[in-house]
Amino acid sequence: MIENRMLEADHILFRYAQNAKPVLDDVSVEIRKGEFIAVLGANGCGKSTLAKHFNAILLPEKGTVWVEEINTQDEERIYDIRQKVGMVFQNPDNQIVATIVEEDVAFALENLGVPQPEMRARVDEAMQMAGIFKHKDKAPHKLSGGQKQRVAIAGVIAMRPDCLIMDESTAMLDPIGRDKVMRTVQKLNHEFGITVVMITHYMEEAVLADRVIVMNDGHVVLEGTPPEVFRDSDKIRAYKLDVPQAKELCDELRAAGVDLPETIIGAEECAAALAALLK
Ligand SMILES: Nc1ncnc2c1ncn2[C@@H]1O[C@H](COP(=O)(O)OP(=O)(O)O)[C@@H](O)[C@H]1O
Ligand SMILES: [Mg+2]
Structure with a gap:
């Protein structure tokens, strides 16, 4: 067993x-506790x-899936598994059940029969953590897509999970909503140690992960830190993925004779390297 196993x-x-x-x-x-993982791959x-x-x-037909020390075949531990691993899906409208934000966030806890004072504390905390506290009295359908996804995240966080799986949860959002959701999950990861598995089509999100x-x-074909995974742009394209924009720009500049390192994948590093060359 790997050390600090989450999944x-x-x-x-x-x-x-x-x-x-x-x-x-x-x-x-293998995913360790506290990691921020991006999962990439073409549709299907x-x-x-x-x-x-x-x-x-x-459940797998062959092989084993572990959530911490629990084998997912163990039917008696299904509640523990669902409590430890929270999922946020693609369409925010399909995940909202109540007509007021704070009621929506409280929904799962209410079903579990969590006592009132504890529920109040956990719902408030979860709304704060997801950055939607100021919208707590609003109707979810009046919120933007990004705000709705943060309501969904708050509902999951209220369960106090160890791990958050985001299944293309930013796919339907505009760039601002996407950025806010990304910052929210980064904060949950950095400040509260929640393990994050982010399935995404956005390479700019993957660049920010610890591991990709x-x-x-149906196979895992590449695995490593973002610089390792994105090193070979042709290979990335062969798997029908986009090359991160900053990496693509650096590839083009290098082809045109500009002396830039091959390791650049993020916008900030790209800007810093170009600024250094222009000095
Ligand atoms: N409920 C289902 N029943 C039958 N086939 C499915 C079902 N869900 C997904 N598939 C098929 O399994 C493959 C993988 O799907 P999926 O895991 O949804 O891929 P991804 O999330 O990477 O787009 C696809 O070929 C898809 O058509
Ligand atoms: Mg999918």
């Missing part, structure tokens, strides 16, 4: 129908299917 998939195989081609084929992934490569294994919505996992056609 582990150990050689898992999964298919939706008997005899069908596996959607996950011999997938192994199995990202959501993998995510659903991490809170026992799906790239999937292709």
Whole structure:
């Protein structure tokens, strides 16, 4: 067992129908407590299917999935698994159940029968952490997409999970909403130590992760720090992913004879390197 294990998939195989081609084929992934992981891969490569294994919505046909010390096959621990691993999905409108923000955030706790004073404290804390406290009395449908996703995040955080899985939760947002949601999850990771698994199509989000996992056609094909994973732009394109914009710009400038290091992937590093050259 890896040290500080949050999530582990150990050689898992999964298919939706008997005899069908596996959607996950011999997938192994290890995620430690406190890590911020980005998962990338073209549509249909199995990202959501993998995510659903991490809170026992799906179980593998072969191999084992672990949530901390719990094997997800252990039916008696299903509540513990769901409490430890919270999921936020793509469409914010599908996740909202109440007509007032704070009631929505309280919904899951209410169902669990958490006593009133504790519930009040946890809901307020979760709304603060997700940055939507000032909207607590509003109707969710009047909020922007990004605000709605932060309401969904608050509802999950109120459960005090150890790990947050975001399954393309920024995909339907405008750039401002996306940025705010990203900052919110970064804060939850940095300040509160919540492990984050961010499935995304945005390379600018992946660049900010501690580690990136790239999937292709049911397999994990690349894994490493963002500079390691994005080093080879052609390989990234071969997996139908975008190259981060700053990296693409540096590739072009290098091809035009400008002396820039191949390791640059983020906008800030790119700006700093260009500024240094212009001095
Ligand atoms: N409920 C389902 N029943 C049958 N096939 C499914 C189901 N969900 C997903 N699939 C198929 O499994 C593959 C992986 O899907 P998914 O995990 O959603 O990929 P991703 O999240 O990377 O886009 C796709 O070929 C998809 O069509
Ligand atoms: Mg998906």
